[in-house]
Amino acid sequence: MTDPKFQARKLGELMCTVTELILWQPAASWVQERAHGSTLACRVGSGQATYHRFDPQRKQHQITYGLRMIQAKQQPDTATGWLSAREIHKRGYFEGELSTLNLLAHTCCHEFAHLLQHSAGHRYRGSVHNRYFYNILDELHESGGAGAVRQALAEHSQQLGMALSERSFELPDTRLQRAEWSVGDTVLFAHGLHEFQGEITRVNRKTCTVDGTGRFLGKRYRVPMQMLQRATQQGAATL
Numbered sequence: 665m666t667d668p669k670f671q672a673r674k675l676g677e678l679m680c681t682v683t684e685l686i687l688w689q690p691a692a693s694w695v696q697e698r699a700h701g702s703t704l705a706c707r708v709g710s711g712q713a714t715y716h717r718f719d720p721q722r723k724q725h726q727i728t729y730g731l732r733m734i735q736a737k738q739q740p741d742t743a744t745g746w747l748s749a750r751e752i753h754k755r756g757y758f759e760g761e762l763s764t765l766n767l768l769a770h771t772c773c774h775e776f777a778h779l780l781q782h783s784a785g786h787r788y789r790g791s792v793h794n795r796y797f798y799n800i801l802d803e804l805h806e807s808g809g810a811g812a813v814r815q816a817l818a819e820h821s822q823q824l825g826m827a828l829s830e831r832s833f834e835l836p837d838t839r840l841q842r843a844e845w846s847v848g849d850t851v852l853f854a855h856g857l858h859e860f861q862g863e864i865t866r867v868n869r870k871t872c873t874v875d876g877t878g879r880f881l882g883k884r885y886r887v888p889m890q891m892l893q894r895a896t897q898q899g900a901a902t903l
Contacts, residue, residue: 668735669731669735671826672731672732672734672735673708673731674824674826675734675768675821675826675828676708676729676731676734677708678817678820678821678824679706679708679729679734679768679771679772679817680706680707680708680727680729681706681820682772682813682816682817682820683704683706683727683772683775683776683813684704684706685816686772686809686812686813686816687772687773687776687804687809687813688704688776690809691776691780692704694783695725695779695780695783698783698784698785699723699783700723701723702723702724702725702783703722703723703724703725704724704725704726704727704779705724705725705726705727706726706727706728706729707726707727707728707729708728708729708730708731708734709728709729709730709731710730710731710732711730711731711732711854711859712730712732712733712736712853712854712859713728713730713733713854713859714728714729714730714733714771714775714854715727715728715775715778716728716775716776716778716779716782718779718782725779725782727775727776727779729771729775730854732854733746733771733854734768736890737749737764737767737768737771738764738829740762740833740834741890742890742891743762743764743767743833743890744762744833744888744890745887745888745889745890745891746767746890746891747774747793748767748770748771748774749762749767751770751774751801752766752767752770755798755801755802757770757805757810758770758805758810758814761832762832762833763828763829763830763831763832763833764828764829764830765814765817765818765821765828765829765830766814766830768817768828769810769813769814769817770810772813772817773801773804773805773809773810773813774801776804777797777800777801777804778792778797780800781796781797781800784796784800818830842867842869842889844889845864845867845872845889845892846864846867847864847865847866847867848863848864849863849864849894850862850863850877850894850895851863851864851872851874851887851892851893851894851895852892852893852894852895853874853885853887853891853892853893854891860874860876860880860883860885861876861877861878861880861895862874862875862876862877862880862883862885863875863877865884868886870888870889871886871887871888871889872886872887872889872892873885873886873887874886874887874892
């Protein structure tokens with residue numbers, strides 16, 4: 665049986681390749697007109713964190729696809745809490761269908777939209793997922809770019825012997841999810857570039873209120889239940 669982490673890493677490497685070939689190559693000259701010498705480096709991270717950032721000294725854009733994000737988007741109970749899932753559902757991307765293939769293809773487009781947003785000068789502190797970002801993301805889908813990414817991921821993952829499922833997810837029952845969590849549970853989840861550790865202080869209808877513990881003390885988040893993982897002693901020590 666294939667090791668799930670090995671398979672997720674190979675899929676992450678494929679996402680990197682497709683991002684560079686399908687999305688970066690057609691846009692590179694436009695990006696480089698705004699910052700001469702700009703390059704893109706894609707990588708697979710070890711956690712959930714999935715993000716774009718720009719190093720102004722090296723003029724390098726970097727997109728990181730989290731290993732655990734890739735694993736999470738292969739199961740309905742852990743996939744639907746991600747922003748990418750809400751975007752597909754609410755904005756009608758890929759006809760609003762949630763599947764592993766659609767989620768990972770859209771993730772490539774989402775992070776690349778941040779690259780284009782940054783290059784256009786419309787990424788601001790405290791205003792990242794703004795109207796400029798969604799104009800770019802909409803255009804990636806409407807122009808056929810997202811469809812090309814989806815097709816490339818489908819074809820190449822099949823060639824690798826780990827074909828990405830196109831089957832639509834059945835959404836999890838939120839009542840059953842609520843039953844899994846209690847006030848006082850210690851949990852982990854990804855937020856931005858970091859993995860966050862905290863304790864559940866309230867169980868809401870679709871989210872849990874989590875107060876930070878340890879080095880995250882003083883922070884509070886409302887977290888979709890699908891994003892939560894139980895913290896073990898070993899897991900907590902590695903943060």
